[in-house]
Amino acid sequence: MSTAPLLNVEHLTMRFGGLVAVDDVSFAAERGQITALIGPNGAGKTTVFNCITGFYKPSEGMIALTHASGRRFLLERLDDHAINAKAKVARTFQNIRLFPGMTALENLMVAQHERLTATAGLTLGALFGLKRFHAAERQAVELASHWLERIGLIDQADNAAGNLSYGDQRRLEIARAMCTRPELLCLDEPAAGLNARESDSLNALLRTICAEENTAILLIEHDMSVVMTISDHIIVLDHGAIIADGPPQAVREDEAVIAAYLGVPDEEVEDAEREVGL
């Protein structure tokens, strides 16, 4: 077991031309924990996510991921597909990105591409009926069925993902990410658009993933009830910088956080205006 934190982000900066979306952000996510990344709209949460999962190359900084086995990956140097395939970081998207024309089962099978390809003998072997591949395919179907059962969609296995209800699609996307057997699961607003009951069952699902699958979770969320209930650790971003970092209770009472979300009292604004000479 390695003692280094699972994910260690140091001095991460992301610039788009003149716009600094993320400015010198450093934080860590521990193994076996749910870490939440919150902040008002435009605070740079999704940009941090995209840097971690390889969709953006950060302008500066280091993102180190250490597996339980002690293997260490510098994510900013990996290609986006290698971040999932090798470093075992999976993600979901703010606007759901399933494969709508493929069935729920097929979606989960695509997620196991890496392991299936490894047994397919350059595809030619599997084309002519390699035994090793058939065994791997059976295992893949079993893992997919296992996840479909856990998210309660086993009866919908053969229905097109695009035909599922919104809440089901959200859960299927999480199951698809889990089928890649990640060490770190990054969820971008998983509770967006869910009703209270769906949101509760999502919380339970995330807690069990964290406890049973040895997968840490990093999530962006706007729904404070979800964040405060399930997170072990909260990081608050505002205008691309971290303004608070700590357990839920501490963050809830942090003045800077309250100011970022609710604004500041009028006197403070007047004081500030006097200072800059308005």
Next chain:
Amino acid sequence: MDTPETTTGRRLGPALLDATISAGIAFLLFCLLLGVRTVDSVTGITLQPRPILLAVVVGLVFFGRLALNLFWWDRDWTFPALPFLPKKQGDGASSAANEANRLGLILVAFAVLFPIVAYLLNTAFGLHLPLRYWFDLSILVLTYVMLGWGLNIVVGLAGLLDLGYVAFYAVGAYSFAIISAHFGWSFWMCLPIAGILAALWGIMLGFPVLRLRGDYLAIVTLAFGEIVRIVLQNWTDVTGGPNGISNIPGPSFFGLDFGLRAENSFHAFFGLRYDPLYGTMWLYYIILVMALITNFVTLRLRRLPMGRAWEALREDEIACRSLGINTTVTKLSAFATGALFGGFAGSFFAARQSFISPESFTFIESAIILAIVVLGGMGSQLGVAIAAAVMIGGFEALRHTDSLQLIFGQGFDPALYRMLFFGLAMVAIMIWRPRGLVSTRAPSITLRKGKAAIAGELVGEGRA
């Protein structure tokens, strides 16, 4: 439980009624279309009645409909399971996919039997059927079926819009022609080489266009197709330029040639009377087998990780990357596999024509192949085959539609208006069936038995 005979007996009444109605409709339709023929005579155009032909057609409709009613639509038997076919899943519920499988099976059986049966009937009864013409047309149709299936991998499965597919067809044809001219290698030795060379060209095209999608990809592939044609046209030392390459040997039958005075001739070896049709029939079976191999490989690949990654790429490229799929490798493999079959088809084309020139590989060929894929329904093997038959066969049928002269006057040559009709047909189909003839997608793997197909509206087109 009823025995089959009694059920059939009970159904006879409605079946007869249905068949009679169909025959009536057929009579109304065909009495003018087939029942009379315009003949040039001294006094001008006269009408010549053809009652026997009409009776035969109406009779065919009547008995065909009756047979379908009695033995097909409400049948309580199924085809015996064949070892090489995928196991049938479930019973009546899995109708859509199985029905398509069965139709495909019937078409394959027809394609296999057609030349032999036609030839035997022709010789046995001395019918003087235009067999040569039929076989040539069938070979042409099958070539386009194979090209359509090859392009279907790139466009239908991987969602990469390729307007320059004819380039791979050309590379295959010229590879075989040049290798056989310089080294004297036979068709069967050159076939795999031509396929591999075309696949390499597919990868070469793939690299620069990796980042492009949709319209931009289409433009670049279009340019690639033109580049290949223009190189073939101007590189006179190697390709013969506009004069092309002639005297390309045809495929031999296990070392036997089909020529009249060949050394190891087919007819002499088997002690048959010389008939030029033997060679044509052999070509027919080669392209049939090659097309079926294309189909088999495609269907099999769809169930393997590579094929699933192609379809996932078509659905959502960003999600693919988040799941650890290397999109570079996936796109290149789709281009290479599509090009491989294009190359095979190309070297068959060269062997069949025995003469090739850049004229045969113009943009219109790419457009026709793409139209076949789009009309058939992207990703659907059966749809593509039907579309190829309809389009290529339809082109030919227009040549013989002299009844149109009755409407448009004597000087009307329908062949000149082929593209117009083709365009109209295309518009009509796109209005009524915007996702092609077969618009549903069959899942590549199912957990439960009896799974209906996925509606076409949900399936991506690879434009996003």
